[in-house]
Amino acid sequence: MSELLVKQDAPMDAYRQLFDGILSQRLAPGTKLNEVELTLLFGVSRTLIRQALQRLQLEQVVEIHKNRGAFVAAPSPDLAQQILLARHTIELAVVNLACERCTAGDVEKLQHMINLEQSAIDQGDMATALRRSGEFHLQLAIVARNQPFVHALRGLISQTSLIITMYSHGGGNACARDEHSLLLAAVSAGDQHRAQQQMAHHLGHIAAGCDFTQSPQVANLKGAFAHLS
Amino acid sequence: MSELLVKQDAPMDAYRQLFDGILSQRLAPGTKLNEVELTLLFGVSRTLIRQALQRLQLEQVVEIHKNRGAFVAAPSPDLAQQILLARHTIELAVVNLACERCTAGDVEKLQHMINLEQSAIDQGDMATALRRSGEFHLQLAIVARNQPFVHALRGLISQTSLIITMYSHGGGNACARDEHSLLLAAVSAGDQHRAQQQMAHHLGHIAAGCDFTQSPQVANLKGAFAHLS
DNA sequence: GTACATAATATTGTATACAATATAATTGAA
DNA sequence: TTCAATTATATTGTATACAATATTATGTAC
Known part of the structure; x- marks a missing residue:
């Protein structure tokens, strides 16, 4: 069976x-x-x-x-900032809707995803943590019950992962769990103002952790060098 | 050559x-x-x-x-309203950016598209007018210089056309030219507040022209009946 | 005549074969 | 040796062939 x-x-x-x-x-x-x-x-x-x-x-x-x-x-610095701006706009709208429509079951699921993300962080698996973080944000859009937002965010979140890979310098996103927890608290309380503030703060952290001034480090030469060993 | x-x-x-x-x-x-x-x-x-x-x-x-x-x-009434809401959110952000970044050349191009739309209306070709209207909105996103917004709006505008086909009852969008002109005036003046108001008003007209209470008229039975003639 | 089961057909899903293009290697000349 | 031209190879683009599924048609029992 x-x-x-x-x-x-x-x-x-x-x-x-x-x-x-x-x-x-x-x-x-x-x-x-x-x-x-x-x-x-x-x-x-x-x-x-x-x-x-x-x-x-x-x-x-x-x-x-x-x-x-x-x-x-490999988004350019200019495109990267466009992506983060678009994400900002959409996530603020999403969190607003989520405040109105979040059920007890939704809260439970979101909390579970936060826990999963945290356990990845605890194990030092930052790649998985990053992916789980994205899944949390996407789940918020699902809770908001707006299919176009879900669709748009799926792409934007994925691209954000690429941006972090390319431009982020280290531990800027270690505080993610606290921020996700605070965000969830505001959403489950239906406090739109606080939730939007939290989201803006959270996304600001991501952007602040990136340095777009120096040219991106595209690491695709690895494969090209592999055959020399 | x-x-x-x-x-x-x-x-x-x-x-x-x-x-x-x-x-x-x-x-x-x-x-x-x-x-x-x-x-x-x-x-x-x-x-x-x-x-x-x-x-x-x-x-x-x-x-x-x-x-x-x-x-x-054939979007359901529920999905249709999600689409219009998402469009509303994104287009407000777009028009905001467009106010900051619109050049003289952009204004010229946008004006040209308004004229094209109007000539289609004058010829009674409402299908073409609808398509041109969508192209005008998409051009605004291009002027806003935000690729993710362009990408998301392309889909949302197309879906709006389907929604109008399915749910709109007649001449609700005849006032489109005036609204597009007023919008362009506000954008080219860089007046974000007025531009956003115009956009909200314009999109409100689209939604107001639709009736989501009755079940949609999906006209795919036409083909099924054709062979009986 | 209706309902069900079965066979015939049509349509989509996937893999492969061939064509067009780009990349890499080779040769030859300066 | 270096550069260019040319050939050879690898890779992508498109069309076709075959497999799997769904739809329709046919036939039979009731």
């Missing part, structure tokens, strides 16, 4: 593996995503690989250059 | 034809989009048709049901 639950959705799997790889920082910004390599890695044909890549492109996590191939996105 | 300019980007063409068809209301919400039919219409293989359909799906203009096929999206 359990075998029935292992329904393998091949196209979704390829997409999700790539997505997780990027958000877990195993695939650095700028990395070339060779189609046949991915074929061998995931055991599906190029058709599905290309489907996954196109989807990731439309989420702005991957860039596809005609006849050149797909690359993990 | 002119032949060189006719560089046919096949995948984009298929996408654009479908997109225009939907936004010009030639393809009603709920219409089944048969892949081989589209193959014959556009003269490209199913590969490119499926690419275009996937892209339209990610813009939420098309729904794809596994093993069932693709359909022109």
